[in-house]
Structure formats: structure tokens, C-alpha cells
Amino acid sequence: MANIPKSHPRYWSLLYREKIIEGMEKGITAKAGLIAHGRGEAFDYLIGEKTIPPAEEAMKVAVAKLLLAKHPVISVNGNVAALVPKETVELANVVGAKLEVNLFYRTEERVRKIAEVLREAGAKEVLGLKPTKRIPGLESERGKVDEEGIWKADVVLVPLEDGDRTEALVRMGKFVITVDLNPLSRSARMAHVTIVDNIIRAYPKMIELAKEMKRLSREKLEEIVKMYDNNRILSEVLLYIRDRLTRLAEEGIWKRKELS
Numbered sequence: 001m002a003n004i005p006k007s008h009p010r011y012w013s014l015l016y017r018e019k020i021i022e023g024m025e026k027g028i029t030a031k032a033g034l035i036a037h038g039r040g041e042a043f044d045y046l047i048g049e050k051t052i053p054p055a056e057e058a059m060k061v062a063v064a065k066l067l068l069a070k071h072p073v074i075s076v077n078g079n080v081a082a083l084v085p086k087e088t089v090e091l092a093n094v095v096g097a098k099l100e101v102n103l104f105y106r107t108e109e110r111v112r113k114i115a116e117v118l119r120e121a122g123a124k125e126v127l128g129l130k131p132t133k134r135i136p137g138l139e140s141e142r143g144k145v146d147e148e149g150i151w152k153a154d155v156v157l158v159p160l161e162d163g164d165r166t167e168a169l170v171r172m173g174k175f176v177i178t179v180d181l182n183p184l185s186r187s188a189r190m191a192h193v194t195i196v197d198n199i200i201r202a203y204p205k206m207i208e209l210a211k212e213m214k215r216l217s218r219e220k221l222e223e224i225v226k227m228y229d230n231n232r233i234l235s236e237v238l239l240y241i242r243d244r245l246t247r248l249a250e251e252g253i254w255k256r257k258e259l260s
């Protein structure tokens with residue numbers, strides 16, 4: 001990995017960029033994953049590279065839904081494995097979810113390598129290595145799922161996902177949660193709960209929330225889920241970006257070192 005000085009003003013951003021590059025070189029991340037990451041970075045600039053209130057609200061509902069689920073599954077792709085392997089395993093442990101490697105650009109070798117990364121991060125069980133079922137309506141490679149995982153799941157967390165697959169999962173009757181920095185993406189609009197935040201901030205926060213919310217009764221968790229409206233959340237994200245950009249334009253961003 002390139003040596004990035006900690007004093008660099010954009011240290012964190014460069015560090016995660018390097019993780020994605022390293023993931024690709026190791027055969028974990030797809031080449032298209034580099035493009036997806038760049039798109040994510042651009043949207044992260046727009047929200048100010050911090051967790052914004054509508055994302056926090058969506059996270060609470062996502063965690064409540066995962067805790068309430070009978071068969072929750074967290075899907076893992078090449079970008080997620082490169083960026084947040086430990087956090088993925090920890091989140092699955094706290095909410096009691098299964099982990100399934102499910103790839104858009106599926107190759108058996110990548111599936112195996114990602115499963116290895118998850119095991120190194122502490123996962124006891126990783127599904128998706130021998131999928132026997134197919135998501136209806138998706139061509140063979142993209143639609144392969146594990147009978148004990150996504151196939152059976154009632155709630156699926158599919159971060160950084162393609163819109164087509166999100167839509168197919170919704171059609172199958174799954175409750176779909178996504179993490180996507182682009183509030184305009186098809187995935188963001190198709191999912192039942194969309195967390196518009198960088199996964200590197202979202203997963204640690206969701207772990208914290210899950211540890212607290214585990215103590216709540218089912219009634220309380222159901223109450224949190226009941227009032228949720230994903231369309232409102234996506235509108236709030238767009239309005240947040242609009243207001244932030246307006247403020248920055250009016251204040252003159254060139255005068256400021258830190259953007260908030």
C-alpha cells in the first residue's frame with residue numbers, strides 16, 4: 001500500500017482509496033469497483049463527508065428491522081470486503097445475521113477470496129460459496145444465491161448494490177436495506193431503507209446502535225420501524241445537499257479550509 005503521511009489533509013480519503021486499489025490487486029474487488037468508489041467519493045463531498053441526520057434516522061430503522069428479522073442476511077461484495085471486513089463481521093454478530101458473499105461480477109475465485117477475508121476478520125460461517133438458488137429475473141451469474149442465506153432471508157442488507165438486483169430482491173418479497181452514497185441511484189430508490197452515508201462511517205455507527213437497541217422490546221423496535229418513510233428520507237438528503245451547497249456558495253468556500 002502506498003505510504004500516505006498522516007498529516008495529509010485528505011489522509012482518510014486516500015487511505016480508503018488505497019484499500020480499494022489493494023483489494024483490486026488482490027483479486028477481491030472488481031475493476032468496476034474502482035469506478036463505484038469514485039462515484040461514492042463524489043457524493044460524499046456533497047454531504048460533507050459526515051453522517052447526516054436522515055442517514056442516522058435510516059440507520060436506526062435498519063438496525064431495528066435487522067434485530068426483528070427471523071432470517072437476516074448481510075450481503076458482502078468486493079468493495080465492502082476491501083473497506084470494512086471487520087465491521088461487517090461485527091455487525092452480523094451483534095444483530096445475529098448470516099453473511100453471504102453475493103457478487104455482481106461473480107467469479108468463483110473472487111467469492112473464495114472474499115470469504116477468506118471475512119474468515120480472517122472473525123467470521124465463523126460464510127455463505128455464498130455453493131449457491132443453489134437463483135434470484136428470479138436476473139441472468140445466471142448475478143442471480144446466484146445461497147438457499148440458507150439470501151434465498152431464505154426476510155431482511156437483507158445489500159450495501160453498494162446495483163439497482164437491478166435490489167429491485168429483484170424487493171420483487172422476491174425481501175425487506176431490503178441498502179447503504180449508498182448516491183441518493184439518486186436506482187438502488188437507493190428501490191430499497192425499503194436507504195442509508196445515504198459512506199459505509200466506512202455507517203457500519204461502525206450501526207454496530208453502536210445495535211448494541212444499544214438490542215435491549216429494546218420487540219414492541220419498541222416495531223414502533224421505530226412503523227413510522228418510517230424512505231421517500232421522505234431521500235427527499236431530506238437532497239434538501240440537505242441543496243441547502244449545504246447554497247450556504248457554501250453564499251459564504252464563499254474558497255475562503256475556508258474546512259468545509260462543514
Ligand code: PTJ
Nearest residue numbers: 032033036040077078103104105160162180181182198199
Ligand atoms: O464486487 P461486485 O462484483 O459485487 O461489484 C460491486 C460493485 C460496487 C462494482 C457493483 O455492485 C456496482 O457496479 O455497483 P454500482 O451500480 O456502481 O453501485 C454502487 C453504489 O455504491 C454507487 O451508487 C456508489 O455511489 C455507492 N458507493 C460507492 N462507494 C461507497 C458507496 N456508498 C457508500 N459507501 C461507499 N464507500
